Amino acid sequence: xxxxxxxxxxxxxxxxxxxxxxxxxxxxxxxxxxxxxxxxxxxxxxxxxxxxxxxxxxxxxxxxxxxxxxxxxxxxxxxxxxxxxxxxxxxxxxxxxxxxxxxxxxxxxxxxxxxxxxxxxxxxxxxxxxxxxxxxxxxxxxxxxxxxxxxxxxxxxxxxxxxxxxxxxxxxxxxxxxxxxxxxxxxxxxxxxxxxxxxxxxxxxxxxxxxxxxxxxxxxxxxxxxxxxxxxxxxxxxxxx
Numbered sequence: 001x002x003x004x005x006x007x008x009x010x011x012x013x014x015x016x017x018x019x020x021x022x023x024x025x026x027x028x029x030x031x032x033x034x035x036x037x038x039x040x041x042x043x044x045x046x047x048x049x050x051x052x053x054x055x056x057x058x059x060x061x062x063x064x065x066x067x068x069x070x071x072x073x074x075x076x077x078x079x080x081x082x083x084x085x086x087x088x089x090x091x092x093x094x095x096x097x098x099x100x101x102x103x104x105x106x107x108x109x110x111x112x113x114x115x116x117x118x119x120x121x122x123x124x125x126x127x128x129x130x131x132x133x134x135x136x137x138x139x140x141x142x143x144x145x146x147x148x149x150x151x152x153x154x155x156x157x158x159x160x161x162x163x164x165x166x167x168x169x170x171x172x173x174x175x176x177x178x179x180x181x182x183x184x185x186x187x188x189x190x191x192x193x194x195x196x197x198x199x200x201x202x203x204x205x206x207x208x209x210x211x212x213x214x215x216x217x218x219x220x221x222x223x224x225x226x227x228x229x230x231x232x233x234x235x236x237x238x239x240x241x
Contacts, residue, residue, distance in 0.1 A: 020126040036071035084125035092118025175207035
C-alpha cells in the first residue's frame with residue numbers, strides 16, 4: 001500500500017497561510033452594503049484572531065483611525081483581495097481532476113472554488129491587498145493608488161512576476177517573511193532609483209531579503225519593469241514598444 005505524500009511546512013508560514021485563507025473567506029462572506037461601524041467592528045474582530053494565531057497583540061494604532069476612514073480602507077482592501085482571488089479562480093479553477101487544499105479540517109478549495117495549486121499561491125494575493133492597506137493608513141498617497149492597483153491585476157507584469165515566484169525563480173520577502181508583491185516591487189525600483197547591481201543592499205534597507213533567486217532573476221526583474229513606460233508608473237497595459 002502506497003501512503004499519501006506528506007509535506008513539512010514552517011509553523012509561521014502555516015499560520016500565515018491559514019490567516020490568508022480565513023481572510024479570503026471573510027471578504028467573500030461579507031455583505032456589500034454593511035454599515036461602516038459594523039464593518040470596522042467585524043474587521044477588528046477577525047484582525048484580532050489573525051494576531052492571536054501569531055502570538056501578537058494589536059498595539060491600538062488601528063483603533064485610532066476614524067471609523068469612516070477605516071471603513072474606506074477595509075472596503076478597498078476587500079476589493080483588491082477579491083480581485084486577486086478571482087484571478088486565481090480563473091487561472092487555477094477547482095476541477096474534478098484537481099487537488100483540494102484542506103487546512104484546519106476545512107476544504108478551502110471547495111469554499112473558495114480554487115484548486116490547491118492556486119491556494120498555495122495565495123500569499124501574493126493577500127499581500128497585494130495588504131501592502132496597499134498599510135500604505136493607505138501610513139501615507140496620504142497610499143489610498144490614491146487603489147484604482148491603479150486594481151487595473152494592474154492580471155496584466156503582463158503582474159502575471160510574469162507571479163510566474164517567476166510560482167516556478168521558483170524568485171522570492172523576495174519583507175520583514176514579516178511575506179512575499180513582496182509585483183506592484184510594490186515596481187514602486188520600490190522606481191522610487192529607489194537603484195540598479196540591478198545595487199538591488200540586494202537596497203532591499204536590505206527596507207528589511208527585505210532575497211530568499212530565492214540570483215543575478216539572472218534580478219536582471220529579469222529590471223528588464224520586466226523597464227517595459228512599463230516611465231511616464232506611466234501605474235498602467236498595467238502601458239508597455240514600452
